[in-house]
Amino acid sequence: MTWCGDKPEPAFSEPWHAQVFAMTVALNEAGHFVWADWAERFGATLKTHGLAKELDGGEDYFNAWLETLEGFLAEAGLVEVGALSDLKDGWTRAFLNTPHGHPVHLSAGDNQASTSSTST
Amino acid sequence: MDAAGVFWQGFGMPHDHDHPHSHLPSDPALRVKALETLLTDKGLVNPAALDEIIDLYQNKIGPQNGAKVVAKMWRDPEFHKQMLDDPMPVLQEMGLYGRQGEHMVFVENTDAVHNMVVCTLCSCYPWPLLGIPPGWYKSDAYRARSVREPRAVLAEFGVTLPEGKKVRVWDSTAEVRYLVVPQRPLGTEGLSEDDLAALVTRDSMIGTGLAQEPGA
Numbered sequence: 492m493t494w495c496g497d498k499p500e501p502a503f504s505e506p507w508h509a510q511v512f513a514m515t516v517a518l519n520e521a522g523h524f525v526w527a528d529w530a531e532r533f534g535a536t537l538k539t540h541g542l543a544k545e546l547d548g549g550e551d552y553f554n555a556w557l558e559t560l561e562g563f564l565a566e567a568g569l570v571e572v573g574a575l576s577d578l579k580d581g582w583t584r585a586f587l588n589t590p591h592g593h594p595v596h597l598s599a600g601d602n603q604a605s606t607s608s609t610s611t
Numbered sequence: 612m613d614a615a616g617v618f619w620q621g622f623g624m625p626h627d628h629d630h631p632h633s634h635l636p637s638d639p640a641l642r643v644k645a646l647e648t649l650l651t652d653k654g655l656v657n658p659a660a661l662d663e664i665i666d667l668y669q670n671k672i673g674p675q676n677g678a679k680v681v682a683k684m685w686r687d688p689e690f691h692k693q694m695l696d697d698p699m700p701v702l703q704e705m706g707l708y709g710r711q712g713e714h715m716v717f718v719e720n721t722d723a724v725h726n727m728v729v730c731t732l733c734s735c736y737p738w739p740l741l742g743i744p745p746g747w748y749k750s751d752a753y754r755a756r757s758v759r760e761p762r763a764v765l766a767e768f769g770v771t772l773p774e775g776k777k778v779r780v781w782d783s784t785a786e787v788r789y790l791v792v793p794q795r796p797l798g799t800e801g802l803s804e805d806d807l808a809a810l811v812t813r814d815s816m817i818g819t820g821l822a823q824e825p826g827a
Contacts, residue, residue, distance in 0.1 A: 502669045502743040507640040510647060512743075513664040517656045519711060526711040530785035534732035541751050548750030552734070557639050561646065570649050578645035586633045595633050597648060 508553040515560055523569065533559045668743050674813035676707055677740035677790055681816065682807035684717075685795045694792075695719065707739045713785065715740070719792040720818075724777045727765070727818030728789045729757040735783035737790050741813060748817065758782070768819040791815065793822040 503509035519526055536559045540546055546555070564570040584600030636644070650656040680702075684691040693701050694717050702708055702715060709715070715737060718726040730736065731754050736744040747753050757764050761778045765771070772778065781789040793815040799807060802825065814820030 500745060503665075504746075505640070507636070507643040509665045509669065510661065511643045512668070513661040514643075514647060514650060514656055516664050516711075517660055518650075521655070523655070526713070527785040530733050530735060537733055537751075546749075546751040548734075548746040548748065548753070552746075552749045554639055557642060557646075561642070564646075564650075569653070569655060570646065574649055575642070575645050578648050579641050582641050582644045582648070583635065586635045589633045591631070591633050593633070 504549060505553070507557075511553060511557050511560060515556070518564075518569075523567065524563065529559075529563070532563055535559075536562075668738070672739060673742035674740075674811075674816065675808070676742075677737070677813075677816045678808040678811035679804070680705075680707070680740065680790075681792055681811045681822075682804045684792055685799075685807055686804055702739070709737070709739050709788070711738070711785070713737070713788050716781075716787055716789050717792050718779070718781055718789050720794045722776070722794075724779055725765075725770075725772050725818065726789075726791045727757060727761055727778060727780050728783060728791060729754055729780060730783040731755075731758060732782075732784065735785055735788055737788040740790055741816060745813070765819065768814065770819065770821060791818040793820075796822050796824050799825050 503512065515529065518524065519529060533556060536555045537546060537552075540551065540555050544551075546552060561570075561572075561575065565572050565575075578597075581597055581600040582595075585595050585597050586600075588599045589595045635641075647656065647658070647661070651658055680694065684694050690701070698715050698717055699708070713735070718728075720726055730748075734744055734749040734754075736748065753764065758780055761780050762772070765778070783789055793811065795807075796810060799810070806825075810823045810825065812820050812823060815822045
């Protein structure tokens, strides 16, 4: 195995890694959970994921982080799984409806949503 | 919903063909977007505050903070003693206090002992002193092997210790995080705190490296 050692690397290799990290820190600082509980749950997710394959500490790590946060917030009643799934679909449609090179607004997924729900 | 309702493009891989529509982010990126939108709508997070947190950890907090503390410990015997005995009051004064409320413990390398830090649970790490951990610190390989065969891991990092030297591995938790104080290199007696801090690498404070020799 080779380690990167002291080679400088960005703190977050993908924007979503930074975003999910920041949301977790912000929710902790606002008092929605204590960090020890977070670490406990995150550790359990890593352990479960690690049974299937050796986790690389990059994308694998933040996938486990995201899954932990989604589960934790749903269990605490702070988010609803259905609402999250609808928003994800809305963002997906928004990206598909927005011409390349333009900023993507969630509202761009709205019209398509009502059209597709009436046509199918 | 303003800030969370817009997703600027340009994060994806560069591509040399025209898309009729926007580059669709990965599944987890879309889930994160959905989570941020919902939490923002509920008033549980504020996009501007999230940007501040990202900026802080991406650009402002890093190993230079820990290096400053180590260099000061090398030069100032009283500070050195404080950091080993009860570092939290001083760290708070210096603004290096953990936002997650963790307690710091400094473990010092000597001629007899080399210290090394891991988190076998997840990736607990002294963020205020070292920033966000490198990928390898979070990997299963490091988390498992540093406990099982620390000398082999050290050798892969290019650190070979003298035969009789003991290796102690410290397992971090959410409450207690460790920082290794590397041995001060020889020939650094006259150096200023800043010059000393430049010798203190991130890995030397995790214990997978040694402080650099001056002029190296």
